[in-house]
Amino acid sequence: MAPPAPILQMSGICKEFPGVKALSGVDFRLLPGEVHALMGENGAGKSTLIKVLTGVYDIDGGRITLNGQDVVFAGPLQAQQAGISTVYQEVNLCANLSVAENIFIGREPRRLGRIQWKRMRRRAAELLAGLDLHIDVSAPLSSYSLAVQQMVAIARAVDISARVLILDEPTSSLDSGEVEQLFRVMRRLKAEGIAILFVSHFLDQIYEISDRMTILRNGSLVGEYLTSELGQVELVGKMIGRELADLEKLEDRPPARTSEPLVQTEALGRSGAIEPFTLTVHKGEVVGLAGLLGSGRTEIARLLFGADHASTGALRIDGEPVTLRTPRLAMNRGVAFCSENRRAEGLIPDLTVRENIVLALQAMRGWHRPIPRRTQDELVDKYVAALNIRPADPEQLVRNLSGGNQQKVLLARWLILEPRLLILDEPTRGIDVGAKAEIQRLVAELSDGGMAVLFVSAELEEVLRLSHKVAVLRDRKLVAELPNDDGLTTGVIMETIASGGRA
Amino acid sequence: MSSGILTSARLRLPGRLRSAYIPVLATAGLLAAMFVAGGVRYTGFASGQVVLNVFIDNAFLLVVAVGMTFVILTGGIDLSVGAVVALSTMVSASLMTDGGWPPLLVVPLVLLIGSALGLAMGCIIHYFDIQPFIVTLAGMFLARGLCYVIGTDSISITDPAYTAVAQARIALPGEMAVSVSVLIAVAVAGAAAYVLHYTRLGRNVYAIGGSEQSALLMGLPVARTKIAVYTISGFCSALGGVLFSLYTLSGYGLNALGMELDAIAAVVIGGTLLTGGSGYLAGTVLGVLVLGLIQTIISFEGTLSSWWTKIFIGLLLFAFILLQRLISARRA
Numbered sequence: 001m002a003p004p005a006p007i008l009q010m011s012g013i014c015k016e017f018p019g020v021k022a023l024s025g026v027d028f029r030l031l032p033g034e035v036h037a038l039m040g041e042n043g044a045g046k047s048t049l050i051k052v053l054t055g056v057y058d059i060d061g062g063r064i065t066l067n068g069q070d071v072v073f074a075g076p077l078q079a080q081q082a083g084i085s086t087v088y089q090e091v092n093l094c095a096n097l098s099v100a101e102n103i104f105i106g107r108e109p110r111r112l113g114r115i116q117w118k119r120m121r122r123r124a125a126e127l128l129a130g131l132d133l134h135i136d137v138s139a140p141l142s143s144y145s146l147a148v149q150q151m152v153a154i155a156r157a158v159d160i161s162a163r164v165l166i167l168d169e170p171t172s173s174l175d176s177g178e179v180e181q182l183f184r185v186m187r188r189l190k191a192e193g194i195a196i197l198f199v200s201h202f203l204d205q206i207y208e209i210s211d212r213m214t215i216l217r218n219g220s221l222v223g224e225y226l227t228s229e230l231g232q233v234e235l236v237g238k239m240i241g242r243e244l245a246d247l248e249k250l251e252d253r254p255p256a257r258t259s260e261p262l263v264q265t266e267a268l269g270r271s272g273a274i275e276p277f278t279l280t281v282h283k284g285e286v287v288g289l290a291g292l293l294g295s296g297r298t299e300i301a302r303l304l305f306g307a308d309h310a311s312t313g314a315l316r317i318d319g320e321p322v323t324l325r326t327p328r329l330a331m332n333r334g335v336a337f338c339s340e341n342r343r344a345e346g347l348i349p350d351l352t353v354r355e356n357i358v359l360a361l362q363a364m365r366g367w368h369r370p371i372p373r374r375t376q377d378e379l380v381d382k383y384v385a386a387l388n389i390r391p392a393d394p395e396q397l398v399r400n401l402s403g404g405n406q407q408k409v410l411l412a413r414w415l416i417l418e419p420r421l422l423i424l425d426e427p428t429r430g431i432d433v434g435a436k437a438e439i440q441r442l443v444a445e446l447s448d449g450g451m452a453v454l455f456v457s458a459e460l461e462e463v464l465r466l467s468h469k470v471a472v473l474r475d476r477k478l479v480a481e482l483p484n485d486d487g488l489t490t491g492v493i494m495e496t497i498a499s500g501g502r503a
Numbered sequence: 504m505s506s507g508i509l510t511s512a513r514l515r516l517p518g519r520l521r522s523a524y525i526p527v528l529a530t531a532g533l534l535a536a537m538f539v540a541g542g543v544r545y546t547g548f549a550s551g552q553v554v555l556n557v558f559i560d561n562a563f564l565l566v567v568a569v570g571m572t573f574v575i576l577t578g579g580i581d582l583s584v585g586a587v588v589a590l591s592t593m594v595s596a597s598l599m600t601d602g603g604w605p606p607l608l609v610v611p612l613v614l615l616i617g618s619a620l621g622l623a624m625g626c627i628i629h630y631f632d633i634q635p636f637i638v639t640l641a642g643m644f645l646a647r648g649l650c651y652v653i654g655t656d657s658i659s660i661t662d663p664a665y666t667a668v669a670q671a672r673i674a675l676p677g678e679m680a681v682s683v684s685v686l687i688a689v690a691v692a693g694a695a696a697y698v699l700h701y702t703r704l705g706r707n708v709y710a711i712g713g714s715e716q717s718a719l720l721m722g723l724p725v726a727r728t729k730i731a732v733y734t735i736s737g738f739c740s741a742l743g744g745v746l747f748s749l750y751t752l753s754g755y756g757l758n759a760l761g762m763e764l765d766a767i768a769a770v771v772i773g774g775t776l777l778t779g780g781s782g783y784l785a786g787t788v789l790g791v792l793v794l795g796l797i798q799t800i801i802s803f804e805g806t807l808s809s810w811w812t813k814i815f816i817g818l819l820l821f822a823f824i825l826l827q828r829l830i831s832a833r834r835a
Contacts, residue, residue: 097706
């Protein structure tokens with residue numbers, strides 16, 4: 001059967017930023033009724049391509065045709081009117097308004113200029129029911145989970161006339177149940193003939209939902225493939241342009257540590273956040289925290305960093321009882337914390353790489369003792385090189401860096417403090433395979449050098465690959481502590497999560 | 504799994520309904536409590552006319568606070584309102600008394616001046632992307648300064664038609680009466696509530712207050728709406744100025760000093776979030792009444808200096824800001 005004519009065709013797209021060729025001669029096509037994955041490492045040009053398509057950036061070369069007609073969009077709004085809607089990871093809706101309003105604002109049903117609230121709510125409910133979502137549409141959007149908010153954004157986009165729906169990393173903050181729900185909606189829309197462009201870092205999700213994929217690398221097209229004909233290993237190879245040897249090297253399980261304990265908790269807990277838990281982290285040990293989203297992983301990390309106060313129990317560092325009232329005290333004790341939400345809680349996007357990296361060190365020294373510029377440059381150069389931060393320009397603004405490199409900058413900030421316990425909360429979320437491997441290798445090296453690492457990640461494979469032991473969380477409770485020996489597999493961890501450690 | 508997501512959202516619903524209305528209900532409760540306490544403590548307090556007098560004495564503030572509500576709902580602020588009120592009284596008084604213009608010409612002109620000032624500030628705020636605080640601060644100095652260009656002394660208004668309207672009392676059942684200003688203020692508040700709830704302009708105001716970036720991406724006319732709210736606020740200030748000149752029958756450059764702060768206080772006590780996107784016009788009406796009733800109570804007390812009004816308003820503001828903080832913290 002011949003494929004239907006593409007609804008969207010981009011050919012020879014070029015886009016240059018000062019000093020960077022972001023896209024060079026990229027071709028891309030989208031067929032009606034397909035889910036098409038756009039693949040590539042961070043910085044490969046996926047976001048740029050989407051922004052060029054939706055008119056956020058203007059193009060320097062190439063043409064875009066929609067339904068056979070040449071189009072140029074001046075902005076996302078114009079693209080939307082032409083039938084191309086984008087739903088971003090961070091939902092661009094107004095959380096203070098009701099669900100119904102978010103779907104209909106700007107096009108509310110009216111009579112004589114008066115908004116007909118009842119009719120609007122009824123139509124919103126019908127529309128969402130069509131997506132298998134049965135919720136109270138008069139409740140404010142903020143009362144629903146991110147997954148529901150995304151679905152509402154999709155409902156709005158589709159109702160506005162979308163023939164092309166762009167989903168830019170919609171799943172990175174969703175748990176597996178929510179992802180399933182989103183996929184059901186995507187399949188339904190696909191069946192209605194809507195073309196969906198899907199971006200995600202989760203390979204399993206790509207293979208579950210997409211029909212075809214286009215791979216980009218360094219702003220150039222690698223190729224377009226049917227998902228069913230391209231294996232995962234080949235895909236990754238094409239994305240990073242080299243073999244997986246770097247990743248494989250880490251496949252050996254790290255040997256267990258028998259050094260003295262660094263951090264010990266005794267029934268440490270915080271009511272409403274995490275039930276009392278007892279956990280020991282030895283020097284040079286990587287402890288993985290596994291569990292579902294919201295199972296208390298981040299809560300443990302925040303307790304150990306003094307960002308939250310414990311309501312029960314005791315904490316010992318080097319055998320000495322301590323009370324971590326503030327993150328500053330924790331930092332003085334050699335605890336560092338890379339937060340999960342690097343944009344909101346970590347990096348300052350309008351400062352340069354150098355300024356971001358020396359921030360924590362400067363804070364430790366106090367503002368009356370500035371770090372000499374030469375020391376700053378030395379330190380920063382060292383870590384930019386060690387972590388392979390790209391572009392290797394310390395004066396670049398952090399917001400211009402890709403997600404993976406931003407994560408490395410955050411990591412560098414804490415590493416120059418030479419912490420004894422490094423807490424990493426989802427350090428590899430939303431970053432590409434290459435940067436992921438680099439961060440994983442770094443963690444292994446650091447622990448070999450004697451640094452203890454508390455590693456929080458939703459990816460069990462990653463936890464298994466790095467950790468000496470795995471602490472399993474469920475429903476805000478530490479249910480099991482498993483040594484990472486040959487018997488431990490992702491299956492065992494999942495069973496432990498499922499059974500709550502009773503088995 | 505999916506049903507789990509849905510039920511959890513549904514369970515939160517009753518709490519949500521309460522939390523959205525809590526500030527307004529708290530203000531209403533406070534108002535009722537103040538009235539009851541006043542009625543118990545002072546003879547002659549618990550009468551309808553006392554309530555109506557609060558309206559009569561604060562009609563201008565109500566109108567100004569209505570305009571301020573629009574601005575604050577978008578997350579902005581308008582510091583120029585008090586100065587625009589003063590300028591309006593000054594323009595009205597000088598044109599009618601010194602120029603001999605008829606009120607029917609003067610009032611529309613004053614409203615036009617106020618709206619134009621608001622429009623200009625709105626355009627500067629939006630197109631040059633400057634904080635409303637600093638733009639309206641400049642507007643405040645400008646309007647206050649213009650008062651003294653017209654004259655440095657108080658000018659009394661002697662136009663017979665104007666004074667007749669000012670002194671007219673519309674009788675209500677039960678031997679009560681209100682001034683024309685009250686009718687105008689109530690009509691303005693009613694119209695504003697309708698606009699905010701039932702028109703696209705009103706909903707866009709809330710959307711911008713929720714997230715300007717999202718509003719833009721959803722294709723809402725952000726520029727038009729933002730400029731509109733400052734124009735509305737300018738119009739309301741000018742109308743407030745007209746009502747103020749009806750109330751005092753004079754124009755003076757030192758009129759309405761600090762009224763912008765009273766208006767902001769009334770809006771905040773009425774439960775509107777200063778960050779925008781959440782609040783009701785009814786709350787603003789209640790907020791103005793609370794401020795007015797404090798004054799009434801203090802005048803009934805007799806021995807207290809009128810500065811105690813400020814102290815009570817200050818304490819109330821603290822209490823209400825803390826209340827809002829608690830509610831939004833619990834929501835998060």
